Amino acid sequence: MGEVLVLVDEVDGVVKKSTTELLTAARRLGEPAAVWVGPGISDAALATLGEFGAAKVYVADSADLAQHPVAPAAEVLAQLVGEVSPVAVLVPSTADGKETAGRLAIKVGSGIITDAVDVATDGDRVVATQSVFGGSTIVHSTVTHGVPVITVRGNAVAPEAAPAAASRVDVQVALSDVARKATVTGHTAAAKGGRPELAEAQVVVSGGRGVGSADGFGVIEALADSLGAAVGASRAATDAGWYPHQYQVGQTGKTVSPQLYIANGISGAIQHRAGMQTSKTIVVVNKDAEAPIFELADYGVVGDLFAVVPQLTEEIGKRTN
C-alpha cells in the first residue's frame, strides 16, 4: 500500500486536532506516515499519532528546526518524498502549512492543491474536493504533475480513530544555508482572551453594522460567553473600529464553518457570506426583513438585536442552570 506523508501540526509538543483529521484523510489514499519536524517528540504525541492511523512516524529532530520558519519543514519533506515516493503529501492548511507545501511543491516538481475539504482515490489518481468562493462552488481537482501536495482545511474531515503501529523512524536532517536564512529570535504570546479561536470554534456569534458602536459589542460578547463561543465581526464593524480586525469574518477576513453561527445586525453581502455560509446551522437577528442574510438562515428573527440578543442570552442562562 502506498505511503501518504502527513505533516504533523503541534503546539508545545501536543498534537493538534487538525493532524488527527489529516491522518484520517490520508487513510483514504494509502498508509499514513506522520512526519514530525521539530525538537523532541513525546510518547503521548506518538500515541496520538498511532491512535489515528500513523503506521510510521518520521521524526526529524534538531534544535535548528525550531529556529527557522517554514523552509526546514519543506526540506525534510522533500528529502522524504525522494526516499519513499509517497502517493501524496498532506499538510495542514495553516499559514505555515501552505507555505511549507508551496516550497515543497517547487522542490520536488509537483503540482499543489490548497484548502481541500476531502481527498479520495479515483483509479490511480488522487482527487481533492475543494469548497471555493465562500462555499458557493464545489470543485474536484487533481495534481497532474509529480507527487500530489495537498493542504487540507481544518474542521473539514471528521477524525476517526484507527490504531496503527506508529513505528518511529529517525530522519537525519542536514539543513541547507538557505533554510537557515531567516531566524526566529523570539515569540510573544498575545494576551489570552478566554474565548475559543475563531477558526476552530464550534459556535461563533458575530456582530455587524447593526451593532452600531464598540460598546454595542458587549451584548454580542455576552451571548458568545453564554454559549462558550468565539466572537466574530463583519467588515463594516471592524472598519468602523468597533472590534479588532483579527475577528473579521469574511472575504478579506477569516473563513469559518462552525456547527452554529449566529449573525446579529449583519446584512449578508457577499463580503461577509463568503466567510461563513458553510456553517452547519445559521441563526440570524436583523431588524431589516429584506436583508439578504435571511436567505441563509435556518432560523431568523426580524427584530432589534438590542432587544432580542440580551433576551436570548438570559434564556440560555436559565436553561443551562
Added chain:
Amino acid sequence: MKIAVCVKQVPDTWAEKKLREGDSLLDRESADGVMNELDEYAVEEALQMIEAHGGEVVVLSMGPDRAAETVRKALSMGADAGIHVVDDSLAGSDAIATSAVIAAAIEGRGFDLVLFGSESTDARMSVVPAMVAERLGWAQLTFAQKVEVAGTDVSIERVTENGFASVTASMPAVVSVVEKINEPRYPSFKGIMAAKKKPVETLTIAEVGVDAAAVGAAAAWSAVNDFAARPPKAAGTVVTDEGDGGVKVATYLAEQKFI
C-alpha cells in the same frame, strides 16, 4: 533601498465569483478588476520604508492588459516605476508558473526586498511569496504585521495563532504583509496625475526569460476535473420579534441540541 512590490488585479471582492464552463478557469471578466486588497498594504509599507530610508519602489504585476490599471494605481499611491509582464501565454497559469515568472522578473535587478500581500482574494492560496523565496534562494519573512529595516538586516513580527514570532534575516529577502501592518494611503489628485508620467516597462514572457511552454493553463500542474454550485439551502424559519424573539431562538437552539 530598492524595493519591489508585487501586485495582482483580482475580481472585486463585493462581486460573486464563478468558474467558467469549458476551461474551469476563474471568470475574471464579469466583475470589475481591483488591486488585491492586501497588495495595497504592501505598497504602503514599501512607500513608508522609502520615506524612512530613501530609495525607490518598483511595482511588479503579471497579468493581462487591464492589469495595467493596477500598476497605475500603485504608481499613483507613490511607487516610482512599474514592470508589467503581459503575454497571452500566461492565461490560466498556476501558482507554480506565476512564481517562476515573478522570480525571473525580480532576479538580477538589485532589489533589497520584494513585498507581497500575504494572500489574494481570488484563489486565496498564500503560497506565491514562499514559492518566490524558494526560487530566488532569499530569506522568507512572511505574514508580517510589522517590518523594520536596520542596515542590511530586515526583521518582522510574523503573526502566529497565539501572538507573533520575531524573525530576522539579511537582505535580500521576500516579505509578505497582513492587514494589521498599516493603513494604505489614498492616491492624491497630484499622485494620480504624476502616475501618468512614471515609466512602466512591459515585458513579454520571452523578455522575462521564461519558456512560454512552461506557463499558462495547458502547462499547469493541477487541474479542475469538474465543479458544481453548492446545492441551495432549504429555506429556514423566520419570525418577527413581538417581545419574545430571544425566547424563540433559545427554544430553537434547545430543539437543535445546542443548549
